[in-house]
Amino acid sequence: MTGPSRQSPSRAVAIAVPLLIFAALALLPLAAGFGPKSYILSLGARVMIFAIAAISLDLILGYGGMVSFGHAAFLGIGGYAAGMLIDGGRGDMLIALPVAMLASAIFAAATGYVSIRTKGVAFIMITLAFAQMIYFFANTLSAYGGSDGMTLYARSTLAGMPLLKGETAFYYVVLALLLAAFLACRSLVASPFGRALSAIRQNPARMAAMGYDVDRIRLVAYTLSGTLCGVAGFLLANQAEFVSPSYMAWQRSGELIAMVVLGGMGTLHGALLGAVAFLALEEILADLTPYWRLVFGPLLILVVLAGRGGLVGLLDRRRG
Amino acid sequence: MRPTSPAAPVLELAGLTRSFGSLRVSDAVSLDVRPGEIHALIGPNGAGKTTLIHQISGLLRPDAGRVVLGGEDVTALPPHARARRGLARTFQITSVIPDASALDNVVMALRPAAGAIFRFRPDPAEDRRLAAEAAEFLELVGLGARTTIPAASLSHGERRGLELAMALAPQPRVLLLDEPMAGTGREESLRLVATLAGLKGRCAMLLVEHDMHAVFSLADRVSVLVGGRIVASGAPDHVRNDLQVRAAYLGDEAALC
Numbered sequence A: 001m002t003g004p005s006r007q008s009p010s011r012a013v014a015i016a017v018p019l020l021i022f023a024a025l026a027l028l029p030l031a032a033g034f035g036p037k038s039y040i041l042s043l044g045a046r047v048m049i050f051a052i053a054a055i056s057l058d059l060i061l062g063y064g065g066m067v068s069f070g071h072a073a074f075l076g077i078g079g080y081a082a083g084m085l086i087d088g089g090r091g092d093m094l095i096a097l098p099v100a101m102l103a104s105a106i107f108a109a110a111t112g113y114v115s116i117r118t119k120g121v122a123f124i125m126i127t128l129a130f131a132q133m134i135y136f137f138a139n140t141l142s143a144y145g146g147s148d149g150m151t152l153y154a155r156s157t158l159a160g161m162p163l164l165k166g167e168t169a170f171y172y173v174v175l176a177l178l179l180a181a182f183l184a185c186r187s188l189v190a191s192p193f194g195r196a197l198s199a200i201r202q203n204p205a206r207m208a209a210m211g212y213d214v215d216r217i218r219l220v221a222y223t224l225s226g227t228l229c230g231v232a233g234f235l236l237a238n239q240a241e242f243v244s245p246s247y248m249a250w251q252r253s254g255e256l257i258a259m260v261v262l263g264g265m266g267t268l269h270g271a272l273l274g275a276v277a278f279l280a281l282e283e284i285l286a287d288l289t290p291y292w293r294l295v296f297g298p299l300l301i302l303v304v305l306a307g308r309g310g311l312v313g314l315l316d317r318r319r320g
Numbered sequence B: 001m002r003p004t005s006p007a008a009p010v011l012e013l014a015g016l017t018r019s020f021g022s023l024r025v026s027d028a029v030s031l032d033v034r035p036g037e038i039h040a041l042i043g044p045n046g047a048g049k050t051t052l053i054h055q056i057s058g059l060l061r062p063d064a065g066r067v068v069l070g071g072e073d074v075t076a077l078p079p080h081a082r083a084r085r086g087l088a089r090t091f092q093i094t095s096v097i098p099d100a101s102a103l104d105n106v107v108m109a110l111r112p113a114a115g116a117i118f119r120f121r122p123d124p125a126e127d128r129r130l131a132a133e134a135a136e137f138l139e140l141v142g143l144g145a146r147t148t149i150p151a152a153s154l155s156h157g158e159r160r161g162l163e164l165a166m167a168l169a170p171q172p173r174v175l176l177l178d179e180p181m182a183g184t185g186r187e188e189s190l191r192l193v194a195t196l197a198g199l200k201g202r203c204a205m206l207l208v209e210h211d212m213h214a215v216f217s218l219a220d221r222v223s224v225l226v227g228g229r230i231v232a233s234g235a236p237d238h239v240r241n242d243l244q245v246r247a248a249y250l251g252d253e254a255a256l257c
Helices: A011-032 A037-063 A072-087 A093-115 A120-139 A167-190 A192-202 A204-209 A214-240 A250-263 A269-288 A292-306 A310-319 B049-057 B079-084 B102-110 B124-140 B156-168 B186-199 B212-218 B236-250
Strands: B011-020 B023-033 B038-042 B064-069 B087-090 B174-178 B204-208 B221-226 B229-234
Touching (some): A011 A037, A011 A269, A011 A310, A037 A214, A037 A250, A037 A269, A072 A093, A072 A214, A093 A214, A120 A250, A167 A192, A192 A214, A204 A214, A204 B079, A250 A292, A269 A292, A269 A310, A292 A310, B011 B049, B023 B038, B023 B229, B049 B174, B079 B087, B087 B156, B124 B156, B156 B186, B186 B204, B186 B212, B204 B212, B212 B236, B221 B236, B229 B236
Parallel strands (some): B038 B204, B038 B221, B087 B174, B174 B204
Antiparallel strands (some): B011 B023, B011 B064
């Protein structure tokens, strides 16, 4: 499997895109004061949460060449971990977030152990199958609302303080986590591990012949990716104060792939831009017409066809 | 016959047998590669060379027999574990990391031996150290001026050289060369023969090759694989005579030269 090919992103775009996005996100709460503030803040936080999920998917999709069609499972696992712990009175972020990450890591390691042995379409189907399994399992959790989902009676606290309660404070906590996730992933893909992962996407036989344990590297990447996506799930449940099996629906997994592909795979800032563009477009188009998916679908196809590197690829080409 | 080295073989195949259905593709193949020597394996198409290579590199498990690398039985080990024990290889179709620069390709080859795979943060100091080491190997194959070029942009011959540098960089015990002359022009293959001759003694090599000129100008010993069996083995002159005798009596099955 050669995996998705990509152009090497120009350095200027790789710096300018995330810088502009993070600057805009940091300033958004100030600008929101002039409009429907809580709507803007909650949309902004939602975009950032999905950006974390999209970045985590880009690690294995763009860098690792593993097309996971079940990534939403981790949104659900992180979300349910938050919901169950808050329900049990242990919802402080210092406990609940690590537990959400651990649960995601365990699920990722266990399902990854099986899935990474397959390639191409088989990998897509097996990740989908695992996500469907946990989706239906969540439907049977009658103590936690079954298919109706569960309402969280409060948001997580942070070291006992109700920091996540106000929209603005919640917004900045999410922003800080997104920034941390982005920087950590940037560092990861430049590390020996990240370079090996990317090289394995391009030529697994060569890497094995040089002494790289290809399966183990893929599995570690898959587990790291799932763990990070669990963080997004934890935040999503806190924001909505609600979690349901629909978090793990396969459509959600598809949307995450669409975000990464729309923005440009294998660049991280592409996933960031993709999540912003995807959710903003969805919001704008859904406001204009109930048939917004009719417009949205072709638009997505256009971007993917026109810029083989997604939106980031288009930006690169404009400069070149 | 040339005097044979008394040293223990670095690679030993003992009775390797592998069948696909009723077809026995490797039939009790035994051969060894001694330190510093070039042992060539020749044979017509369909002789079972590729199947044998897969069993040496670990992509296929033999039905019977053993692969011994540096005195250790590696028959049950996967390819990456064999690589870590000193088996390097080149592929029949040149195999490099296309997006990475020539230098990064060789650095990548150095990392497993440096125990530097599961490092989750960039380490500029180590990168510099490995890059300096890698540059020497690129120099060795004549790519000293091409270090920053992405492997995908190198010429076919340059990629062959790069792959060779990647195989040599971790200083393997034995280097498996899978038809290195395949698809090269006359001039390029002469250059490659010269390069390989210059590398002789650096590590032991098992050279699987069609190009008789290359084989007889490089090899210390030659083994001939026909129908999954070793039909002749020994010094190049000895094998050449043997093959001519066989060709005269047996017809074209053994007429390889």
